[in-house]
Amino acid sequence: xxxxxxxxxxxxxxxxxxxxxxxxxxxxxxxxxxxxxxxxxxxxxxxxxxxxxxxxxxxxxxxxxxxxxxxxxxxxxxxxxxxxxxxxxxxxxxxxxxxxxxxxxxxxxxxxxxxxxxxxxxxxxxxxxxxxxxxxxxxxxxxxxxxxxxxxxxxxxxxxxxxxxxxxxxxxxxxxxxxxxxxxxxxxxxxxxxxxxxxxxxxxxxxx
Amino acid sequence: xxxxxxxxxxxxxxxxxxxxxxxxxxxxxxxxxxxxxxxxxxxxxxxxxxxxxxxxxxxxxxxxxxxxxxxxxxxxxxxxxxxxxxxxxxxxxxxxxxxxxxxxxxxxxxxxxxxxxxxxxxxxxxxxxxxxxxxxxxxxxxxxxxxxxxxxxxxxxxxxxxxxxxxxxxxxxxxxxxxxxxxxxxxxxxxxxxxxxxxxxxxxxxxx
Amino acid sequence: xxxxxxxxxxxxxxxxxxxxxxxxxxxxxxxxxxxxxxxxxxxxxxxxxxxxxxxxxxxxxxxxxxxxxxxxxxxxxxxxxxxxxxxxxxxxxxxxxxxxxxxxxxxxxxxxxxxxxxxxxxxxxxxxxxxxxxxxxxxxxxxxxxxxxxxxxxxxxxxxxxxxxxxxxxxxxxxxxxxxxxxxxxxxxxxxxxxxxxxxxxxxxxxx
Numbered sequence: 001x002x003x004x005x006x007x008x009x010x011x012x013x014x015x016x017x018x019x020x021x022x023x024x025x026x027x028x029x030x031x032x033x034x035x036x037x038x039x040x041x042x043x044x045x046x047x048x049x050x051x052x053x054x055x056x057x058x059x060x061x062x063x064x065x066x067x068x069x070x071x072x073x074x075x076x077x078x079x080x081x082x083x084x085x086x087x088x089x090x091x092x093x094x095x096x097x098x099x100x101x102x103x104x105x106x107x108x109x110x111x112x113x114x115x116x117x118x119x120x121x122x123x124x125x126x127x128x129x130x131x132x133x134x135x136x137x138x139x140x141x142x143x144x145x146x147x148x149x150x151x152x153x154x155x156x157x158x159x160x161x162x163x164x165x166x167x168x169x170x171x172x173x174x175x176x177x178x179x180x181x182x183x184x185x186x187x188x189x190x191x192x193x194x195x196x197x198x199x200x201x202x203x204x205x206x207x208x
Numbered sequence: 209x210x211x212x213x214x215x216x217x218x219x220x221x222x223x224x225x226x227x228x229x230x231x232x233x234x235x236x237x238x239x240x241x242x243x244x245x246x247x248x249x250x251x252x253x254x255x256x257x258x259x260x261x262x263x264x265x266x267x268x269x270x271x272x273x274x275x276x277x278x279x280x281x282x283x284x285x286x287x288x289x290x291x292x293x294x295x296x297x298x299x300x301x302x303x304x305x306x307x308x309x310x311x312x313x314x315x316x317x318x319x320x321x322x323x324x325x326x327x328x329x330x331x332x333x334x335x336x337x338x339x340x341x342x343x344x345x346x347x348x349x350x351x352x353x354x355x356x357x358x359x360x361x362x363x364x365x366x367x368x369x370x371x372x373x374x375x376x377x378x379x380x381x382x383x384x385x386x387x388x389x390x391x392x393x394x395x396x397x398x399x400x401x402x403x404x405x406x407x408x409x410x411x412x413x414x415x416x
Numbered sequence: 417x418x419x420x421x422x423x424x425x426x427x428x429x430x431x432x433x434x435x436x437x438x439x440x441x442x443x444x445x446x447x448x449x450x451x452x453x454x455x456x457x458x459x460x461x462x463x464x465x466x467x468x469x470x471x472x473x474x475x476x477x478x479x480x481x482x483x484x485x486x487x488x489x490x491x492x493x494x495x496x497x498x499x500x501x502x503x504x505x506x507x508x509x510x511x512x513x514x515x516x517x518x519x520x521x522x523x524x525x526x527x528x529x530x531x532x533x534x535x536x537x538x539x540x541x542x543x544x545x546x547x548x549x550x551x552x553x554x555x556x557x558x559x560x561x562x563x564x565x566x567x568x569x570x571x572x573x574x575x576x577x578x579x580x581x582x583x584x585x586x587x588x589x590x591x592x593x594x595x596x597x598x599x600x601x602x603x604x605x606x607x608x609x610x611x612x613x614x615x616x617x618x619x620x621x622x623x624x
Contacts, residue, residue: 012222014428014444028222029237029255029445031462041304046239046257047273047445049462049480059304064257064275065291065463067480067498077305082275083293083481085499085540087557091586092536094477096457097493099534099552099584101602118307120300124293124334124352126540126558136307141295142334142352142366144540144558144574158352158366158558158574168307170299186309220430236430237445237463249512254447254465255481267512272465272483273499285513290483291501326515328508332501332542332560344515349503350542350560350574366560366574376515378507394517 017050021058036068039076063123071112071129078115081123081141086113090129116151118168125160134196138166152190152197165190165197225258229266244276247284271331279320279337286323289331289349294321298337324359326376333368342404346374360398360405373398373405433466437474452484455492479539487528487545494531497539497557502529506545532567534584541576550612554582568606568613581606581613 006022009015013030021040026032032050039058046064050056053070060074063082071088074080088110095104103109111129115121119133122141127133132148139145140156149155154164154172165173167183167190174184179192180200189200214230217223221238229248234240240258247266254272258264261278268282271290279296282288296318303312311317319338323329327341330349335341340356347353348364357363360373362380373381375391375398382392387400388408397408422438425431429446437456442448448466455474462480466472469486476490479498484490487504504526511520519525527546531537535549538557543549548564555561556572565571570580570588581589583599583606590600595608596616605616 028239029463031444043302043304047237047255047463047481059302061302061304065255065273065481065499077302077307079300079302079305081293081295081300083273083291083499083540085497085557087497087539092495092497092538093534093586094459094475094493094495094536096459096475096477097495097534099493099586101585103585118301118305120302122300123295124291124332124540128557141293141336169309169311170301170307236447251510251512255445255463267510269510269512273463273481285510285515287508287510287513289501289503289508291481291499326509326513328510330508331503332499332540349501349544377517377519378509378515 027064045082057117071110072115073112074115075117075119077118079118079120080115081121081125083124084121085124085126087127087129088113119149120170136166136168138170150196168199235272253290265325279318280323281320282323283325283327285326287326287328288323289329289333291332292329293332293334295335295337296321327357328374328378343406344374344376346378358404376407443480461498473533487526488531489528490531491533491535493534495534495536496531497537497541499540500537501542503543503545504529535565536586552582552584554586566612584615 007020007024009026010028012028013026015032016034017036019037023041026044027046029046030048033052035052036050036054038056042060044062048062049067051070054068055073057076060078062080065083066080069088072086093100115133116135118136121139125139125143127145134149134151136152137149138154143156143160144158146159152165153162154166169186171185173181181190190197191200215228215232217234218236220236221234223240224242225244227245231249234252235254237254238256241260243260244258244262246264250268252270256270257275259278262276263281265284268286270288273291274288277296280294301308323341324343326344329347332350333347334352336354342357342359344360345357346362351364351368352366354367362372362374377394379393381389389398398405399408423436423440425442426444428444429442431448432450433452435453439457442460443462445462446464449468451468452466452470454472458476460478464478465483467486470484471489473492476494478496481499482496485504488502509516531549532551534552537555540558541555542560544562550567552568553565554570559572559576560574562575568581570582585602587601589597597606606613607616
């Protein structure tokens with residue numbers, strides 16, 4: 001096992017970027033290309049691919065078998081489950097096909113994906129190009145996401161539909177009272193401001 | 209190719225357990241961690257990951273791109289298709305996120321999965337945490353399984369629904385007559401005992 | 417990086433066939449077995465597996481995490497998105513299970529898949545065994561394909577349903593006028609001949 005004291009890279013991983021944060025772990029059969037940024041205390045599972053241009057924030061977990069393509073940005077505390085698929089091209093063709101013409105001569109085909117702080121994507125979900133997964137939202141395992149997901153929203157199915165809200169701590173929220181959601185697991189209160197949830201009262205003593 | 213006469217491990221696989229049964233084959237870019245048990249005559253396809261705590265019985269096939277996490281047990285004769293996703297955490301968050309608090313300080317988050325003898329999971333299916341796949345059941349390719357599957361049951365879709373029964377040999381069973389299913393492919397008879405199928409008459413000469 | 421001037425193979429890939437066309441690129445942690453054919457100017461992403469008996473035509477793109485099994489043929493210009501799953505056995509059981517009997521003693525279990533010229537499969541789709549994906553058809557990301565797809569057809573969902581048509585260039589086609597579809601993106605005209613689309617007028621100057 002290789003380590004420089006700051007981060008840990010399995011000897012069967014390929015890491016070509018200089019921008020790996022302290023405390024990050026990169027497991028076997030990963031490839032992290034040059035021109036990527038990986039934050040502190042991240043965990044990249046085996047068989048993960050991070051393409052030039054991708055950006056990964058602090059304390060992000062990417063489980064095995066995920067590709068983080070150019071155009072994908074994972075903000076701090078995001079979680080990406082095993083074999084999740086991101087996409088960045090809405091009209092894919094093999095780029096060397098004559099039919100594709102010169103569509104791949106520039107990067108105009110590229111559509112970006114943003115997983116906001118704490119956004120969580122269950123295993124084997126598929127995220128269509130050009131979408132945002134909101135802060136601390138939850139995409140259920142196996143979902144096919146065709147629309148952006150609001151902060152704290154829970155979506156499931158194929159195509160994915162909104163079915164409720166989830167607390168910052170990860171537990172489902174019950175019904176609102178006067179536009180407030182109280183989490184029975186952690187005690188947080190979330191406020192519904194025109195359909196967008198945000199925390200009213202983080203528990204005392206919590207540090208980012 | 210490395211072999212000790214008892215099992216075969218591709219030189220580009222990483223095997224850290226001592227508990228590999230005779231006749232088992234482990235292919236390239238696999239990682240089998242210390243503290244796992246893999247039975248006899250198994251076949252682990254490429255890019256398979258077996259995490260500490262996972263248990264795999266005899267004659268199991270795990271196709272490429274599958275992760276067998278801690279908490280997953282695959283009994284004898286099970287089949288797991290390519291890129292199938294198991295999960296063991298019902299409320300995932302990045303463990304180093306402050307929002308996750310101390311939820312990952314213990315293993316209370318861990319939910320186990322059991323694939324019983326001969327249980328068969330089609331390619332790219334997703335198995336939610338805490339479920340059982342019954343004896344010789346069949347999960348169709350691409351299904352998202354949110355409930356346990358009874359013995360010999362067939363489930364498909366997202367979320368997966370029961371659509372019929374399958375014989376031990378793998379073929380779909382037709383309608384029952386007086387609570388008995390006769391397999392036209394192999395001649396077995398299966399009895400429906402309060403919704404749970406079991407074999408009445410394995411063909412003569414079959415050995416486990 | 418290894419190259420013979422004709423093609424490029426990452427040093428962490430395993431390539432055992434002699435039939436790799438000029439200009440093809442094979443990325444890290446791939447395994448291309450002996451007895452496969454890979455055409456010219458292909459691109460095989462990381463963690464791709466090509467099994468003995470598979471055939472890949474010219475200018476094909478296979479993204480990361482895909483297995484191209486025996487019995488799968490990808491014609492020229494095909495595109496296979498990340499973590500797409502092909503299957504070649506309609507009644508899978510672990511082959512060494514006594515219950516499987518002698519079903520795996522011959523290759524009678526094998527069902528073939530054909531992706532015709534330019535056929536495009538979105539990421540994380542699942543293709544059941546024994547099907548054809550027609551010329552320049554499009555399987556949407558995450559779809560579970562249980563029936564063959566006609567030329568230029570678009571299918572999505574689980575199970576996948578036909579929802580329209582796509583031009584050779586990759587863009588969706590609007591409504592037909594007198595059985596002709598005009599692509600507003602590239603100017604091609606496609607003719608509907610008894611439900612099968614074919615190009616009437618490829619743009620001048622395009623070369624295969």
